[in-house]
Amino acid sequence: MNKNKEQLLNKRYKAEQRFRLYGLSAIFMALLFLTIFIFKIFSTGYSAFQKTWLIVPVTFDAELMMLDQNPSKEDLQDADYYDIALKSMADLDPNANEDQENELKRMVSYFFEKEIKNELLNDPNLIGKTKEVYLTASDDLDQVFKGNYPRDLPEDQRRVSDYQLKIFDQLVANGKVESKFNISFFTNADSREAELAGIASSFMGSIFSILVCLMIAFPVAVLAAIYLEEFAPKNRFTDFIEVNINNLAAVPSIVFGLLGLGVLLAIFQLPRSTPLVGGITLSLMTLPTIIIAARASLKAVPPSIREAALAMGASRMQTTMHHTVPLSMPGTLSGTIIGLAQALGETAPLILIGMVAFVNTIPGSPMDPAASLPVQIYIWAESAERGFVEKVSACIMVLLGFLIIMNLFAQIIRHKFEKKWS
Amino acid sequence: MNLILFTFIVLLGFTSYYFGRKKAYTIQSTKKRLTALPQFYGYYLAIWCAIPAFIIFSLWAIFEPTIVKLLILSDYSNQGYLDDELNLIYEKTKALSRGQFTGEITPFIEASAEKYLSLRSIAQSSKVVIVLSAIIASVAYAYKRISSNSRTREPVEKFLNAVLFTASLAAILTTVGIVFSLIFQTIDFFKVIPLFDFVFGTHWYPAKAFVRDSSEALDPTMYSDTFGAVPIFAGTFFIAFIAMCVAIPIGLMSGIYLAEYASTKVRQYAKPLIEILAGIPTVVYGFFAALTVGPFLKELGTSMGLEVSAESALAAGGVMGIMIIPFISSLSDDVITSVPQSLRDGSYAMGATKSETIKRVIFPAALPGIVGSILLGVSRAIGETMIVVMASGLAANLTLNPLESTSTITAQIVVILIGDQAFGDPKTQAAFALGMSLFLVTLCLNIVALRVVKKYREKYE
Secondary structure: OHHHHHHHHHHHHHHHHHHHHHHHHHHHHHHHHHHHHHHHHHHHHHHHHEEEEEEEEEEOOOOOOOOOOOOOHHHHHHOOOHHHHHHHHHOOOOOOOHHHHHHHHOOEOOOHHHHHHHHHHHOHHHOOOEEEEEEEEOHHHHHHHOOOOOOOOOHHHOOOOHHHHHHHHHHHHOOOEEEEEOOHHHHOOOOOOOOOOOOHHHHHHHHHHHHHHHHHHHHHHHHHHHHHHHHOOOOHHHHHHHHHHHHHOOOOHHHHHHHHHHHHHOOOOOOOOOHHHHHHHHHHHHHHHHHHHHHHHHHOOOHHHHHHHHHOOOOHHHHHHHHHHHHHHHHHHHHHHHHHHHHHOOOHHHHHOOOOOOOOOOOOOOOOOOOOHHHHHHHHHHOOOOHHHHHHHHHHHHHHHHHHHHHHHHHHHHHHHOOOOO | OHHHHHHHHHHHHHHHHHHHHHHHHHHHHOOOOOOOOHHHHHHHHHHHHHHHHHHHHHHHHHHHHHHHHHHHHHOOOOOOOOHHHHHHHHHHHHHHHOOOOOOOOOHHHHHHHHHHHHHHHHHHHHHHHHHHHHHHHHHHHHHHHOOOOOOOHHHHHHHHHHHHHHHHOHHHHHHHHHHHHHHHHHHHHHHHOOHHHHHHOOOEOHHHOOOOOOOOOOOHHHHOOOEOOHHHHHHHHHHHHHHHHHHHHHHHHHHHHHHHHOOHHHHHHHHHHHHHHHHOOHHHHHHHHHHHHHHHHHHHHHHOOOOOOOOOHHHHHHHHHHHHHHHHHHHHHHHHHOOOHHHHHHHHHOOOOHHHHHHHHHHHHHHHHHHHHHHHHHHHHHHOOHHHHHHOOOOOOOOOOOOOOOOOHHHHHHHHHOOOOOOOOHHHHHHHHHHHHHHHHHHHHHHHHHHHHHHHHHHOO
């Protein structure tokens, strides 16, 4: 009898331990996913911040460039750089036949002509001389140099030929290949060529959309929250507004995209693909988030503040505007930043209003067509070229960096400026 | 031009504020008592400046294009043009005046474009004149009216209250906007495709519905067996189901652990770390699912002799599940912590272990709240777009094999609407019909879930 009881007790204790273990392993799993995730992004993305350059001697032959004696600045602008560019690449292997010369040309980006031109424009005295110029390596060689590209594949499955690899290895052995910080990733607009593609256009697109979103959503949401929390009578209509807000906060984002498409583009005829439309769409999405945060922080202001102001003869509007609202601002602001961070990561609605268009210029205003960072991630992820994989991860790192900064900022505002009422 | 005018009006507003306050001070200096603080006199005048400006601006925005169009097209009346042709002429005129016209320029259109430009400039300048004179008149009138015993605080506060009220309508307007943007396209869609075919058809192949020439008569038989949404709905719920299979056990168990077992220190770190998962943009999850999880599952399957699609429902659903974990864990954590301590104490007093208390007492007590949180998670899984677009297939297969690819409502909307859309084409309308069904399903889920959670909160408050 006693032994039976003990067995039962043991069994119950074991069950207790098992249950605890399930809980612990659930948390462990969630954190494991997070770790794998971040590790994966960083390990594929960090190399995109480096860019491979080939150092190639270029002879600035005036004849090949069709230049006269003592050329002016305009002459240099209009000169023909293609031939010397081609020649300098072909000279890497004096014995190359025509096919091989073509392969040599494809070892650098198609931008190489311009890079050579810039070199001469910077220093016009180079005419007739030879100088070693940094040329952007082609995306495939870039990947080879970073070790992301399997060299041992059979040649017909590789995008780099044996011949290109041989010349490249010679260059590496001579120290003519260099890896430097990839500035163009931050200053270039999108491009079809992975080695030239940058995030500048989508970054500006994101900034403009978020600014438009902030300028619309913040005032409207704060005013709405003040009304609902401080002035609204308790009736059916107010309840209806409240149901609406709570429901909008949970409507799938793509539905807002359909709203932008069906109303902003089709009816109001606003320009397609622009951060203006994107920002308005996002503002409708963040509105409920900010309203809910602002209401919560208004609610947290203790009634004694209001009563004191009212007792001093302030009107209700004065009480609200001079006391309650300023005291609630830290909470409202941090809620706003979190709402904006959500908007910054949003993709689907922007795709529907056409912000996926290929944009290779940097937008200068919210009325110019643009992409946004998350959309850029989507565009590049859909692209088959290998070089874009690391670009995507790097772009994700930039986006996550911004989200982390915004969230930290929200935390700081909340902890530093929020009054603790007790 | 409008921007300069706007800035000028704002400046006028500040000036009127200044004059109003100054008048109040002057009154005060004559030892008369004011009925409100001096700045209210200022606000009062500023409002008198803003209201006429706002009214005139809106009237102009509404009527200017219509009137200009009427005037332009009056040249073409009695020439036997059809309405459509007149519209076309007007569009051409506008394009030409903007210098964006490509095509043959006829002298008629050129004349119209010149007339259009001159009309626009007349409209602009008359707007400036009218707005400014209206503002000056109304501010002058109000300035004369305010005196020591005129009421200024009440109208100012009433005005502010009206502004606040208008802002709170934004949420309703957004909902109306959503319904409005979806419903007309949806109705048009169901005029061509019978509702029955949409809800019960088993073939979804919208690519077949090519862009139709608008002059051609619509032939509904052309679209039969093209817009059967069953595979889409099935795929949506299937992927959501896979996601919930991942999210519910992990989310719920971590919620329970955080609420009941974890020390304050563990809780302090683990909770925000898990919530990071909710802050990661979905496009990042999509990339992860498409480039890491999908190929990994495919390789794993091949090594076990299974045929796994690189874009399997399992990859999309599994990653989506990871995304939903924090929603369920945070909400169920909140719900469990709000179960009154007395229930726990009672159970411990009867000799129950902690896990028995959780399973037999706390869980049943918290069940409505947990169900609410799961429903919110389901709603999120159904509405999730980017993961599915990137990691799951785009062709709609009717399958229950998690290793094959399926498609969802959201993915189909994106597939149809990416790039240029032709409104009035059944294919575009189909996307809106899908959007409508998505909106309705998530609306029901949200309302039920929010109600359940609210009821539960009230029970223990």
